[in-house]
Amino acid sequence: MGLQLGDAIPNFTANTTQGELSFHEWVGDSWCVLFSHPADFTPVCTTELGEVARLKDEFAKRNTKVIGLSVDPVEKHLEWERDIEETQGSAVNFPMIGDPDHKVADLFGMIHPNASNTLTVRSVFIIDPAKKLRLTITYPASTGRNFQEILRVLDSLQLVDRYSVSTPVNWKDGDDVIVATSVSDEDAKVKFPKGFKTLKPYLRLTPQPNK
Ligand code: BEZ
Numbered sequence: 219m220g221l222q223l224g225d226a227i228p229n230f231t232a233n234t235t236q237g238e239l240s241f242h243e244w245v246g247d248s249w250c251v252l253f254s255h256p257a258d259f260t261p262v263c264t265t266e267l268g269e270v271a272r273l274k275d276e277f278a279k280r281n282t283k284v285i286g287l288s289v290d291p292v293e294k295h296l297e298w299e300r301d302i303e304e305t306q307g308s309a310v311n312f313p314m315i316g317d318p319d320h321k322v323a324d325l326f327g328m329i330h331p332n333a334s335n336t337l338t339v340r341s342v343f344i345i346d347p348a349k350k351l352r353l354t355i356t357y358p359a360s361t362g363r364n365f366q367e368i369l370r371v372l373d374s375l376q377l378v379d380r381y382s383v384s385t386p387v388n389w390k391d392g393d394d395v396i397v398a399t400s401v402s403d404e405d406a407k408v409k410f411p412k413g414f415k416t417l418k419p420y421l422r423l424t425p426q427p428n429k
Contacts, residue, residue, distance in 0.1 A: 227349045232322055234285070234313035235295050240348055249282040249369055249376075254328040254338040258290040258298040260366040262362045266340075267314075268306020269365055280372045284312040289323060289338055292316035333359070342368060344375065358413025381427045382409060392429055397422040 221227065229242040236311040253270075255263040270284055279285050288295070293315040303309040315322055318340075323329050352375050357363055362399035382398040389395065389411040397406050399420050406414055406422065414424040 221343075221354070223323075223351055223354065227343075227345050228325060228351075230322055230325060232287075232315045232317070233292050234315050235292055235299070235310070236313040239313065243343065244285075245283060245347070245349065247281075247347050247370060249280065249347060250343075251282055251284045251372075252287065252326070252343040252345060253276065253284070253363075254287045254323065254326075254341045256337040256339065257288055258308045259301070262360065263288075264298075266362050266365075267302050267310055267355060269309050270313050271302070271306070271308040273365055273369070274276050274311050276369050277372075278330070280369065280376065282372055285315060286312065287315040287317055287322060287328070287338065287422055289317050289320060289336065291318050330356070340391075344368070344371060346375070346379075355389045358364045375429070377426070381429070383424070386423075392426060394423045395422050395426050397401055 227241070231238060232371070235355045255266060257261040257263065264396060264413065267286065270286070280334050292314070293316075295316055299310045318327060323338050326341065326343060328341045330339050333339055340354070340359060340361070340363060340413070342352060342363065343415050344353035344354045346352050353371050370390055373391045374389065378384055382401045384398060385395050392410065397410060397414050406424070410424040410427060412425045412427070416422045
C-alpha cells in the first residue's frame with residue numbers, strides 16, 4: 219500500500235534540474251507540493267508546468283515549495299524546459315526530479331500498472347512542515363490539473379491547523395468556515411469573537427477568523 223494521509227514521508231535523495239537534494243532538508247520548515255507527470259515533451263504536461271511556474275508567488279505566499287517529477291532523466295527535463303518557456307511564456311522556476319529508476323515514484327505509488335507500467339500518473343502530494351502527508355490526488359494522463367484547487371487546499375489546511383475550524387464545500391479564502399464539533403458553544407463564543415450561526419448543533423458557521 220502506498221503512502222496514506224497522515225503518514226510520515228520517508229526521506230530520500232533525488233537528482234533534480236537544480237542539483238541533487240535530500241528531500242527533508244530541502245523542504246525545511248516549508249510546506250511542499252510534490253507532483254508527478256507522465257512524461258516530458260507531452261502536451262498536457264507542458265501546459266501544467268507553465269502554469270505552476272506562473273503561480274510561483276502564490277505558492278511562496280503560502281510558504282510552499284513546489285517540486286515536479288517524471289521518470290525521464292534530468293537532462294531531458296532541462297531540454298524540455300526550453301519548450302515550456304517558449305510555448306507557455308513562463309520559465310520553469312522549481313526543481314524537477316529525474317526518476318528513471320522509479321525510486322521516488324515507487325515510494326509514493328506514482329506508477330499505477332493498470333494505467334501504465336512505465337509512466338507516472340498525474341499525482342499531487344501536499345506535505346506539511348512536519349513532513350506528514352496531508353493530501354493526495356490522482357488525475358488521469360489526459361486531464362490537466364487545476365492548480366488553483368491545490369492553492370485552495372493549502373489555504374484550508376493552513377487555516378485548519380491554526381484555528382478549530384474546517385472548511386465547507388467550495389470554500390475559498392475569505393468565506394465563512396465551520397466551527398469544529400469538538401468546540402462547545404460556550405468555548406466558541408470565546409474562540410470566535412465575530413460570532414457564529416447555528417444551523418444545526420453540528421453545523422455552525424463563523425467568519426474566517428484571520429480576515
Ligand atoms: C500529455 O501530457 O499530454 C500526456 C502525457 C501522457 C499521456 C497522455 C497525455
